[in-house]
Amino acid sequence: MDAFQGLLAGFQVALSWEGILFVLIGVVVGTLIGMMPGLGPISAIAIMIPITYGMDPAPALVMMAGVYYGAVFGGSTSSILLNAPGISGTVATAFDGYPMAQQGKAGKALAIAAIASFFGGTVSVIMLMLLAPALASVAISFGPPAYFALMLMGLTAISSLSEGSTIKAMISAVAGVMVVTIGIDPQTGTQRFTFGNVNLFDGFDFLVIALGLFALAEVCMLIMNRKNRNLSDDQKLGSLKVTKSDLKEMSGPMTRQSFVGFMLGVLPGAGATIASFISYIFEKKISKNPEEFGKGSIKGLAAPESSNNAATSGAFVPLLSLGIPGSGTTAVMLGAFLVLGVQPGPLLMSDRPEIFWGIIASMYLGNIFLLVLNLPLIPYLAKILSIPRPLLISLVIMFSLIGVYSISFNTFDLYMLLVFGALGFAMRVFSFPAPPFILAFILGGMMEQAFRQSMTISNGSLGIFVNSPLPLALIIVSLLSLTIPAFIKWRSRRLSLKR
Amino acid sequence: MLSTMNRRIGLLLFIIASVYLYLSFQLPNYPYAPVDADVIPKGLGILMLILSVALFFSRAIETEAEKAKRNIPKKELLVLLAVFAMIFLYILLFEMVGFIVMTAVFIFFCSWFLGYEKWKTNIIVSILFPLGMYIIFVFALGISLPNGILPI
Amino acid sequence: MKKTWLTAILAAGALTLAGCNSDNSSEGASGEEGGSFEPSKTIEVVAPAGAGGGWDTTAREVARIFGETGIIEENLTVINKEGGGGAIGWAYIHGQDGSAHNMFVASPPLMFVPLNGQSEHGHEDFTPLANVIADYGAFAVSADSEWDDLNDLFDQMKEDPESVTVVGTSAPGSMDHMQFVRIAKAAGVDPTKIKYVSAQDGGALTSVLNGSVDVFSTGVGETVEQVRAGNIKVLGITAEERMEGEVLSEFPTAIEQGIDESFVNWRGFFGPPNMDQAAVDYYEEKFKELSESEEFAEVRKKYGWSEMYMDGEEYEEFLDNEKQEIQALLEEIGLGN
Numbered sequence: 001m002d003a004f005q006g007l008l009a010g011f012q013v014a015l016s017w018e019g020i021l022f023v024l025i026g027v028v029v030g031t032l033i034g035m036m037p038g039l040g041p042i043s044a045i046a047i048m049i050p051i052t053y054g055m056d057p058a059p060a061l062v063m064m065a066g067v068y069y070g071a072v073f074g075g076s077t078s079s080i081l082l083n084a085p086g087i088s089g090t091v092a093t094a095f096d097g098y099p100m101a102q103q104g105k106a107g108k109a110l111a112i113a114a115i116a117s118f119f120g121g122t123v124s125v126i127m128l129m130l131l132a133p134a135l136a137s138v139a140i141s142f143g144p145p146a147y148f149a150l151m152l153m154g155l156t157a158i159s160s161l162s163e164g165s166t167i168k169a170m171i172s173a174v175a176g177v178m179v180v181t182i183g184i185d186p187q188t189g190t191q192r193f194t195f196g197n198v199n200l201f202d203g204f205d206f207l208v209i210a211l212g213l214f215a216l217a218e219v220c221m222l223i224m225n226r227k228n229r230n231l232s233d234d235q236k237l238g239s240l241k242v243t244k245s246d247l248k249e250m251s252g253p254m255t256r257q258s259f260v261g262f263m264l265g266v267l268p269g270a271g272a273t274i275a276s277f278i279s280y281i282f283e284k285k286i287s288k289n290p291e292e293f294g295k296g297s298i299k300g301l302a303a304p305e306s307s308n309n310a311a312t313s314g315a316f317v318p319l320l321s322l323g324i325p326g327s328g329t330t331a332v333m334l335g336a337f338l339v340l341g342v343q344p345g346p347l348l349m350s351d352r353p354e355i356f357w358g359i360i361a362s363m364y365l366g367n368i369f370l371l372v373l374n375l376p377l378i379p380y381l382a383k384i385l386s387i388p389r390p391l392l393i394s395l396v397i398m399f400s401l402i403g404v405y406s407i408s409f410n411t412f413d414l415y416m417l418l419v420f421g422a423l424g425f426a427m428r429v430f431s432f433p434a435p436p437f438i439l440a441f442i443l444g445g446m447m448e449q450a451f452r453q454s455m456t457i458s459n460g461s462l463g464i465f466v467n468s469p470l471p472l473a474l475i476i477v478s479l480l481s482l483t484i485p486a487f488i489k490w491r492s493r494r495l496s497l498k499r
Numbered sequence: 500m501l502s503t504m505n506r507r508i509g510l511l512l513f514i515i516a517s518v519y520l521y522l523s524f525q526l527p528n529y530p531y532a533p534v535d536a537d538v539i540p541k542g543l544g545i546l547m548l549i550l551s552v553a554l555f556f557s558r559a560i561e562t563e564a565e566k567a568k569r570n571i572p573k574k575e576l577l578v579l580l581a582v583f584a585m586i587f588l589y590i591l592l593f594e595m596v597g598f599i600v601m602t603a604v605f606i607f608f609c610s611w612f613l614g615y616e617k618w619k620t621n622i623i624v625s626i627l628f629p630l631g632m633y634i635i636f637v638f639a640l641g642i643s644l645p646n647g648i649l650p651i
Numbered sequence: 652m653k654k655t656w657l658t659a660i661l662a663a664g665a666l667t668l669a670g671c672n673s674d675n676s677s678e679g680a681s682g683e684e685g686g687s688f689e690p691s692k693t694i695e696v697v698a699p700a701g702a703g704g705g706w707d708t709t710a711r712e713v714a715r716i717f718g719e720t721g722i723i724e725e726n727l728t729v730i731n732k733e734g735g736g737g738a739i740g741w742a743y744i745h746g747q748d749g750s751a752h753n754m755f756v757a758s759p760p761l762m763f764v765p766l767n768g769q770s771e772h773g774h775e776d777f778t779p780l781a782n783v784i785a786d787y788g789a790f791a792v793s794a795d796s797e798w799d800d801l802n803d804l805f806d807q808m809k810e811d812p813e814s815v816t817v818v819g820t821s822a823p824g825s826m827d828h829m830q831f832v833r834i835a836k837a838a839g840v841d842p843t844k845i846k847y848v849s850a851q852d853g854g855a856l857t858s859v860l861n862g863s864v865d866v867f868s869t870g871v872g873e874t875v876e877q878v879r880a881g882n883i884k885v886l887g888i889t890a891e892e893r894m895e896g897e898v899l900s901e902f903p904t905a906i907e908q909g910i911d912e913s914f915v916n917w918r919g920f921f922g923p924p925n926m927d928q929a930a931v932d933y934y935e936e937k938f939k940e941l942s943e944s945e946e947f948a949e950v951r952k953k954y955g956w957s958e959m960y961m962d963g964e965e966y967e968e969f970l971d972n973e974k975q976e977i978q979a980l981l982e983e984i985g986l987g988n
Contacts, residue, residue, distance in 0.1 A: 033640070046702030047640050053715060143863030144850070165559055166857060171512065171550050178519060179541050184736070186849040188529035189822040189986070190536040190766055193522055200741065201735040202768060223582060224575050226613055268853040322860075323876050324853040331852070332702055339708065341953050346880030384566055390613035391624060394606045397586060402632060406642050414590040418583065426578075430508060431561075450532045453848045457816045457864060460533030487518045530985050531823065531847065619917065 002152060006349065007129065008288060010357025014365055018059050019186035023362045024064035027369045032072020035078060036399075037383075038089030039406060041312075043072035043331045047197040049336050057340040058355050063361040065076040065316070066485055067120060068329065069363065072272060072312045073370045076113040081384055082396050084215035086403060088206050089272030089308035091438055092280040094214060095292065103296055105140035107383040110297060113305045114374045115247075120306030121367040123258035124313035125459030129360050133349065136321040139266050144453035145464050148268060151447035152441070155283040156478045160485075161435040163294070169436045171428065176440030177448075179204060186245055187452045204420075206407070209415050209441055211400045212420025213427070213434045219396055220425040226389045240378060250302035253283045265314020268326030272311040273442055279307035285364050285481075320344055320356055433461050504569065514545030516551055520544030578613075585609055599645015602629035688929035690752060691727040696920075697755035699740025701733045701799065705870075709918050710756040712921045712950045713783065713941065722940050736760060736825075738770035745772050747923040751930035754780060758918045766981055775975070778926040779966040781938035782919030785952060785959035788830040788889040789871045789902065793859055794881055800907050801887040805838040812844035816863040818855045823847055824986040830914040831868040832888055833980060834905050837912035842984050859883060870916060871899065872955040888906045889914035890957075899955060917959060919966060935962045 006069035013019050018085035026048075033044040044067045072089055079090040093113065100109035100365040142150070158173045182193045183203030194200040264275035283303040284293045293300040309368045318324040323345030325331035342355055349356045386394070404417050427434055458464035466472045523540035585605060593601035607625035615621055636642045683800045696706040696714055707729070714727040731741035737760050742792040746753045751878045757774070765773035790801065808815050819827025828847050836842040847868075850858060860882060867874075867883070871890075875898050877883045887905045891913045894900060905912060920938065922931065941947050942960040951958060962967060 039640075042702070043640075043642070047642070049702065050641070050711065077803075132804065140542075140860045143858055143861050144848075144854075145863075149852075165557070167550060167554050167557055167559075171547070171554065174547050174550060175604075178540075178547070181543065185536040185824065186534055186822050186851065188536045189824045190526055190529055191769070192526060192536060192540065193519075198738045198770070199734045200737065202733075213967070218520075220579055223579055223613065224571065226524065228595060249641075268857050269851075309757060318853065318857075322856075324856050326853050328701075331704075335702070335704070335708060338954065339711075343876050345775075345876030346882060370853045388615055390610045390615035391621070393582075393605075393613055394609040397582075397609065398606060398628070398632075401586070401589070402636070402644075404634065405644075409643075409731075410734060410739065411590050411594060418586055418590070422583065429571065430504065431565045431568060448539045449850075450538075452532060453850060453858075455534040456532055456846055456848045459813050464526050529823070530843070531845075 006353035006357045009354045011360035013058050013354050013358030014361035017064055023366045024369055025029060026066020027070035027366045031074035031370060034071035034074025041068045042332055044071040045332045045336055052340060057342045058358050060340050061355055062358055064450055065359045066366045068203050069312045069366060072368060073117050073311055077321060078111060082215060083218040084396060084400060085148045085210050089276050091210055092276040092304035095287050096297045099296035101385060106385050107239045107378050108241055109301060110381060111248060112301050113240050114371060116250060116302040116305035116369040117309040119254045119256040120261055120309035121313060122309035124262040125202040125363040127262050128316060132317050132321050135266050135317045139268060139318040139322060140265055144450045145471040148447060148450035148454055149471040151443045151450060153474055153478040154278055154443045156482050158436040158439060160281055160284055161439060164431060168432045172432050173436040173440040176437040177444030180441050180445040186449060204416060205407060207407060208404055208405060208417050208437060209420055211403060212417050213424035213438060215396060215400045215419025216423030217428055219393055222393050246298055249298050252379045253299045253303040254306040257307040258304045258310040261310030262314040265311030268318050268324055271315060272308040273328045275311035276304035276308040277439055279303045284405055285381050314497045320348055322346060327445060335408040465475035502530060506555050509551045510550035513548060516544050516547035539572055594645045595647060597649050598644040599633050602645060614636045653830055654745055664904060667930055675850050681972060682769050693726040693728055695727045695753050696864050697740050697744055698729055698731050698975040699737040699755060706756045707731060716941055716946050716950060720944055720946050736764045738764060741770055741772040744923050745776060749925045750923050751927055754922045757921050759826050760917055761821055762977060766891045766978060774970045775791060776929060777921040778924060778929060779963045780920045780922055780934040781915050781963060782959055782961040782966050783938055783942050784918045784956040786916040786956055787871045788914055788916060789874045790831060790871060790887055791874045791883045791885045792865060793862060794884050798886060801905055801910060804886055805835060808840045816846045816848060816864040817866045817868055818848050818850055818869040820855050821851050824981060827868045829977060829980060832920045832984060833891060833914055834912050842847050843906050894957060896955060931963055952961045
């Protein structure tokens, strides 16, 4: 079959000395850039574009792909160590990764993240290889009504993202959507809550919110507790010690969430962020001990990490087989293709099989490189936490500021970072959970747009959400996920009352 | 009336929601969308009003752990404010003074202020960190950072 | 409202006049001094958007060709000033008053964004250097659509405007929307009854392919690959005459379908306000040389762009006319500011 020959040609590209070298360069650069708080795959790819000018397209694109998934791979490091997610896909990683690091298991957390990433990356490459052409139709099956239903499904998870007061969790979530309404509304061009300030026209960048609510708020907590003794035994920090039982524990989430992540990655617009959140919630919902989540659960760390890496490979499906960039990152990636004179799209597979399959084949190699390179680095990375508190605090503040500045080169965003830092701290002090805020911020904007696109298409009729099977099915699932747990709770309460 | 913290926060949120709602009603009308730009904000504003009232009247009593969390000594709050002020000054000045100088000054004083006493290490880190970052960003990654008063 | 427009025209007129004046005087001066301007340090080219987009690509390719061919010997660096749909980058350049070592790449949003009230600065606030390339809009539908040309589509829209939804990447009142409105109006469709939705992140093409929306208003370049694969068909493009190149030459223009209207997505370079006339002359010439070079012809071919060189003066006149037309159209559909 053609595909098989294509794959052979692809492996020839990937396994040539040139291919190996450029995959290696790509993943090393990607993972290093990804580790920097604030620098994610977008900047990583953009930085590499000028370097590839005039290169042979196949090795150049193999390298660019390596930079992309390498950056996602490396992105978990700052989430785990500093609670400073550098990219949106690793916010959920911090939920359990950071608590683990705080318990003196930083090395272990990083190792689990690396293994889960490797696993998610590899499983999804296999799926990419087998299914890429077939999945192209799945990637375009979602219209605005289906996206609305998908985002709704994500939002129903908010209650399970927090403990304590449901009212407070809901307030956080509503506030998150309120913040995302700031800016120019794409459907009408209306300025909402911008007060004519040009810096607000595009709304808030995700990173400003994430670094403010998580990293700076954490800095505040560290300042309060700076006199407490430094983290537990320094030597243990770097120990990788992932035991057999740990591996067993994470095998379930990794396998399931690699599939979930890949499928969500395939959908344009969904991507690694939504995948990682949904995977996290998914595992929490089916777990026998959901109360462990958020306190350093291995499952809670492995799930989003395998999912976000799988979603990254998934995003190559619409890009390579349709020429549709599903996210800002893949849009830049598309730009990189064009600069090299390669047009990704439905014909790429037949026109340039060596590129199509070369990229896919190189991902096997790239993922192995990432694991082999990252594991030995972990003890050194983990040492970051043994830096004396006052110094560490200053450095984390600096990292957050540079991260935001390097996206927009605009000091306004830095002031906003400070504002959200203060908000994040206040939310902690008064026990308002931050995860619902950030999830609502990510999903809310897309949900509103999808809803209003649908309504324009249907001339204002709500029937559009129930008239076709896909959105209907998703809406039913989200309703069930809301009602079933409530029903179970109610029944168990009644049973216990009877007794 | 404002006996509990929940009540105070509820009131504050009620005010914020009212302002937000007021602003939503000021949004201009766009003729071509069945669901205009103001619909969702209005919904959110109303939802927030309801939630703030619910919080105000909620009978949930703060747990001990929650109370402990918001029990911040005045002195610590001042320290926090001082750090925020330092960050503010940094943002205000760093495009003018330059990344390297301002970062070095910030790291040194912030660390010292928070109680780091090994001033030799502090000086070394304060100089090497910004230099290293500057070299990585500007020369390796091609992302320009303000050079300010320094020639490079 | 009307008043600001008037001032804008007056200001533009004044600028042109000022341009003419200094033109004369510098001609006199250059008689004595010779070439008069040479860049003395790195030239900064601003792309008022993030990396990877149209502005960024144009700026980087132009900077690269200038460097590789040696047309400009001084270095050119591209910097990205993202935000506000360009407004932040424009404000930045506006602050470099008189500098001869700054410029930025622009295209129709430089008119649309201020017209939508989202930027204080429009093209008349800057010094036009040269236009270099033209791109055109295309209206595409799914390959199995019942419409085969623009008239089929517009007939349906005249009959039942509610049944047709147009999708584009930009917000209403901006390029993807207005290029469609402009052509549709010329065909006799009521411009106030056009349904338009905006979709980001590849959502626009996806929605056309899965049938959620009917028409995709976009750039010609974005359609080629999908047409080759047989996924969509292009009903018409906004160019004056047929384009050159494989696939591209098969796209019928609106004009040849009896709709007498066109729209060009021009792309060129502007300097800060009050740039010295000698510097303007220098850049005009360099851009002309670039536009005529074989190397840049390769670049145009790679991205499916057309050649469209205009010097500063011609450019300004062209833009003033365009802006007037768009303004009138925006007011007609009630989006004027």
